[in-house]
Amino acid sequence: MDQPTLSRIAVESQSDWLRVQENIKRGLEQAMEARLGALPGGKDGEAAKRVRKEVEGRLEKIREEMFRLSVPNLRVNGHNYEDFVDATEPFDEMLDRKIKGLDTERVAWGMSVAARRKRTPADIYRLEANLEERREMAEWLPEGEDDEGEQQKRAVDIPKPPRHQETIETFGEVVSNLSQLASMAPKQLARAQRAQSVREEIASIPP
Numbered sequence: 001m002d003q004p005t006l007s008r009i010a011v012e013s014q015s016d017w018l019r020v021q022e023n024i025k026r027g028l029e030q031a032m033e034a035r036l037g038a039l040p041g042g043k044d045g046e047a048a049k050r051v052r053k054e055v056e057g058r059l060e061k062i063r064e065e066m067f068r069l070s071v072p073n074l075r076v077n078g079h080n081y082e083d084f085v086d087a088t089e090p091f092d093e094m095l096d097r098k099i100k101g102l103d104t105e106r107v108a109w110g111m112s113v114a115a116r117r118k119r120t121p122a123d124i125y126r127l128e129a130n131l132e133e134r135r136e137m138a139e140w141l142p143e144g145e146d147d148e149g150e151q152q153k154r155a156v157d158i159p160k161p162p163r164h165q166e167t168i169e170t171f172g173e174v175v176s177n178l179s180q181l182a183s184m185a186p187k188q189l190a191r192a193q194r195a196q197s198v199r200e201e202i203a204s205i206p207p
Contacts, residue, residue, distance in 0.1 A: 008075040017076060021067060028059050099199055106192035116177055123174045130167040 011017045032055055037043040039051075074081035 008073050008080070011074055011076045011081075014076050017074065017081070024066075025063060028063060032056070032059060099195055102191060102195035103199070106188070106195060109188040109192070120174060120177060123170055127167065127171050127174060130170075134167075 011020075033043055036048040036052060036055070039045060039047040041047055071081050
């Protein structure tokens with residue numbers, strides 16, 4: 001007559017099983033400390049010191065063997081535990097943080113590029129209008145002036161137009177923004193694409 005098949009113990013997630021192991025380990029350590037405390041001199045006495053290392057080693061072997069024997073009797077998240085361990089990779093917290101950081105950086109750079117795309121055309125338009133105004137003022141000469149000195153007035157003698165300093169600063173800022181955007185945008189886009197690829201690979205790992 002065939003032996004009846006024993007059903008496996010169902011565990012919802014691997015973290016639950018790891019928590020059970022930690023509780024068992026803590027219980028064994030507490031039992032060991034209680035036994036060592038019953039020796040002459042207590043758990044910190046000479047008798048306890050002589051046997052502590054050996055007792056700890058034996059308890060560790062017992063614990064490892066107990067967990068090894070429990071593997072064929074467990075189901076984690078609907079999978080046999082031995083298959084579940086082989087099919088999944090350990091969680092890499094540092095990698096996860098790095099992916100989240102790159103994703104946050106990608107979003108921030110996307111918003112920055114979008115803001116510059118909106119602002120730069122307006123800055124260029126204002127700069128062109130200002131330059132055109134300066135050109136017209138530089139070409140302007142009063143009519144009806146017979147004085148030879150006035151007719152020979154040079155462009156350098158014409159007063160600076162309004163907002164002259166602001167125009168220079170705006171032009172410098174526009175040039176700097178365009179240069180920075182042109183040099184950094186391809187790198188940031190490549191980093192964002194790599195982060196997205198890593199995220200997709202992790203998402204494709206079976207649960």
